[in-house]
Amino acid sequence: MPAKIKLEVQPLTAERFDDLAELFGRPGGSIVRGCWCMYYRRTGSEPHPGIGRGESNRRALKALVDSGAVPGLIGYRDGSPVGWISLGPRDHYLKLRRSPVMKPVDDRPVWSIVCFYVDPKMRGRGIADQLLAAAIDYARDQRVKLLEAYPVDKDERSHPDFMWFGSKTMYDRAGFGEVARRKAHRPVMRKALA
Numbered sequence: 001m002p003a004k005i006k007l008e009v010q011p012l013t014a015e016r017f018d019d020l021a022e023l024f025g026r027p028g029g030s031i032v033r034g035c036w037c038m039y040y041r042r043t044g045s046e047p048h049p050g051i052g053r054g055e056s057n058r059r060a061l062k063a064l065v066d067s068g069a070v071p072g073l074i075g076y077r078d079g080s081p082v083g084w085i086s087l088g089p090r091d092h093y094l095k096l097r098r099s100p101v102m103k104p105v106d107d108r109p110v111w112s113i114v115c116f117y118v119d120p121k122m123r124g125r126g127i128a129d130q131l132l133a134a135a136i137d138y139a140r141d142q143r144v145k146l147l148e149a150y151p152v153d154k155d156e157r158s159h160p161d162f163m164w165f166g167s168k169t170m171y172d173r174a175g176f177g178e179v180a181r182r183k184a185h186r187p188v189m190r191k192a193l194a
Contacts, residue, residue: 004126007075007083009134014066019074021058023081028120031164036061037071037086040093040114072115073138075131082122085131086115087139090148101186102150105179110146110190111139115164128166132174140193147191149176154185 012020024032036057041064064071071092075083090112096102102112113135118127139147153168168178168187176189 002125005077005082005122007077007127007130007134009073009075009131009138011070011138012065012072012074012084013070016074017062017065019076019081020084023074023084023119024117026119026121029117032084032115032117033058035115037084037115040095043094073131073134075127075134077122082119083127083131084115084117085113085128085135087111087113087135087147101183102188103182105148105188105190108146110148111142111144113147113149113166116166117164129170129173132166132170136174136191136193144193147176147193148179149189150186151189152185153187 010016023029024036034054034057036054038053038057038060041060061071069088071088072084072086074081075085088111090096090104090110093112093114096112096114097104113132116128116131118131136147149166149171151166151168151171165186168189171189171191174191176191178187179190180188182188
């Protein structure tokens with residue numbers, strides 16, 4: 001098993017956008033290069049997030065960041081970007097409203113975590129757990145009261161490329177609790193940050 005590493009985690013700002021582009025541009029990032037964490041921010045029917053909209057999504061995320069929004073956090077190892085987590089106010093993720101799995105549980109204001117990405121060469125070293133811990137701290141600093149996530153909960157191991165929501169066990173370790181389950185392998189989990 002590879003050794004755990006320590007991350008420095010920073011908000012995605014305009015000055016760090018090129019770091020995210022470098023991370024997404026590495027081998028193994030074809031899905032994230034198509035989506036650029038914009039899939040859930042858009043409405044309407046669209047192709048699979050990894051097909052056909054990559055450059056448009058990259059420009060949309062860049063414009064969002066250039067406007068001053070912080071759509072997520074980047075994890076660095078020795079100054080090199082190795083991981084990403086997308087989070088923000090739930091109502092910024094327009095597709096969640098009509099998702100049969102991720103639709104609102106109630107009308108309480110929450111922030112949602114919708115994506116993780118870890119450089120394939122760095123997986124298995126605790127990066128996602130550290131990104132989640134940093135996201136909890138960041139949300140708390142933003143005075144968020146509830147943080148929500150939509151992980152995968154399966155007995156068998158899923159391919160890492162399709163674990164962008166993270167695993168339920170990771171959220172269990174971070175103190176999240178299940179509040180709904182509308183599909184067998186997809187709980188809705190929350191953590192109060194009061």
